[in-house]
Amino acid sequence: MRVLGIETSCDETGVAIYDTSLTGGQGLLADALYSQIAMHTDYGGVVPELASRDHTRKLLPLIEQVLAEANLTRHELDGIAYTAGPGLVGALMVGASTAHGMARGLGIPVLGVHHMEGHLLAPMLEDDAPDFPFVALLVSGGHTQLVDVQGLGHYQLLGESVDDAAGEAFDKAAKMLGLAYPGGPHVAALAEQGDPNRFRFPRPMTDRPGLDFSFSGLKTHTLTAIRQLEAKDALDDQARADVARAFEEAVVDTLVIKCRRALDQTGLKRLVVAGGVSANQRLRERLALACEKRQAKAFYPRGRFCTDNGAMIAYVGAQRLAVGEHDPSGMMQATPRWP
Ligand code: KG4
Numbered sequence: 001m002r003v004l005g006i007e008t009s010c011d012e013t014g015v016a017i018y019d020t021s022l023t024g025g026q027g028l029l030a031d032a033l034y035s036q037i038a039m040h041t042d043y044g045g046v047v048p049e050l051a052s053r054d055h056t057r058k059l060l061p062l063i064e065q066v067l068a069e070a071n072l073t074r075h076e077l078d079g080i081a082y083t084a085g086p087g088l089v090g091a092l093m094v095g096a097s098t099a100h101g102m103a104r105g106l107g108i109p110v111l112g113v114h115h116m117e118g119h120l121l122a123p124m125l126e127d128d129a130p131d132f133p134f135v136a137l138l139v140s141g142g143h144t145q146l147v148d149v150q151g152l153g154h155y156q157l158l159g160e161s162v163d164d165a166a167g168e169a170f171d172k173a174a175k176m177l178g179l180a181y182p183g184g185p186h187v188a189a190l191a192e193q194g195d196p197n198r199f200r201f202p203r204p205m206t207d208r209p210g211l212d213f214s215f216s217g218l219k220t221h222t223l224t225a226i227r228q229l230e231a232k233d234a235l236d237d238q239a240r241a242d243v244a245r246a247f248e249e250a251v252v253d254t255l256v257i258k259c260r261r262a263l264d265q266t267g268l269k270r271l272v273v274a275g276g277v278s279a280n281q282r283l284r285e286r287l288a289l290a291c292e293k294r295q296a297k298a299f300y301p302r303g304r305f306c307t308d309n310g311a312m313i314a315y316v317g318a319q320r321l322a323v324g325e326h327d328p329s330g331m332m333q334a335t336p337r338w339p
């Protein structure tokens with residue numbers, strides 16, 4: 001089955017084609033991404049209406065582009081998958097209505113998929129893809145979750161953030177430090193210059209059992225540290241880097257502690273890490289050590305599939321369409337909040 005995947009949940013227009021007759025990364029016939037980040041940077045965050053309008057402008061040209069790259073005509077597609085949520089409702093509707101319109105015109109099945117299932121299974125696009133079962137740490141701008149994954153569609157939530165997501169905390173810390181949106185990569189780069197021993201920020205919810213997270217207190221702690229430095233007129237470049245480092249260490253440490261717990265609790269030996277924050281190098285280094293100690297192995301998507309992309313949606317949609325799942329005719333789905 002050749003499936004066109006469409007991702008428009010937030011600020012990236014992603015389109016890809018996945019072929020289920022091939023496996024892993026081989027099945028990915030083409031993928032294209034247009035990032036709106038530069039447009040939203042001026043506003044310090046994503047402006048929903050601008051996002052929808054830009055998806056409308058970019059989606060059809062990107063679909064033409066991936067078809068050309070895969071050397072296919074649209075009549076050779078066997079199905080279409082789109083991100084049905086969670087995300088910005090207007091942005092989601094661009095992908096959903098395009099997918100449904102195209103599928104109706106071509107007489108092929110169409111399916112709305114969960115954005116986080118896309119992130120969850122993105123490592124399946126790598127040559128070194130994990131076998132089931134595994135523990136997954138999903139860390140994006142909107143989610144921080146630990147999931148016990150037994151197979152396609154068999155997911156048990158082990159824990160999640162009770163307030164801010166890890167990526168959201170990175171973005172807010174970046175704003176406080178005067179860094180651009182999205183903040184994660186900028187905070188990580190600044191933290192490189194920071195002294196890990198100057199400040200120690202708390203590791204929230206690690207002193208009690210359980211696999212839930214909380215990052216909003218850390219945000220307040222960061223703001224307080226910055227204010228105290230400002231009051232002493234001591235917020236120079238080095239101090240900002242030291243704050244970034246302390247913040248990153250605290251987030252990474254917290255994520256690693258909970259991953260160790262999840263591996264120990266489930267007895268599983270495979271850990272999948274996906275979503276935007278999985279691009280963080282310090283997180284990867286620390287998880288590698290934790291896995292080594294447990295004879296476990298960590299799996300990641302390649303860099304550009306850590307953040308939002310069409311390939312992960314094409315992959316998940318292809319797996320589900322191939323076993324007969326599809327949206328009821330004319331029932332397009334755009335679900336901004338979807339547990
Ligand atoms: O998965 P994603 O592209 O979009 C959502 O579904 O949210 O994740 C974006 C998030 C942003 O919060 C961004 O700051 C964060 O991932 N991020 C990072 C890094 N790269 C992206 N956070 C920490 N370190 C990074 N290197």
Ligand code: ZN
Pocket residue numbers: 115119140141275276307308
């Ligand atoms: Zn995402």
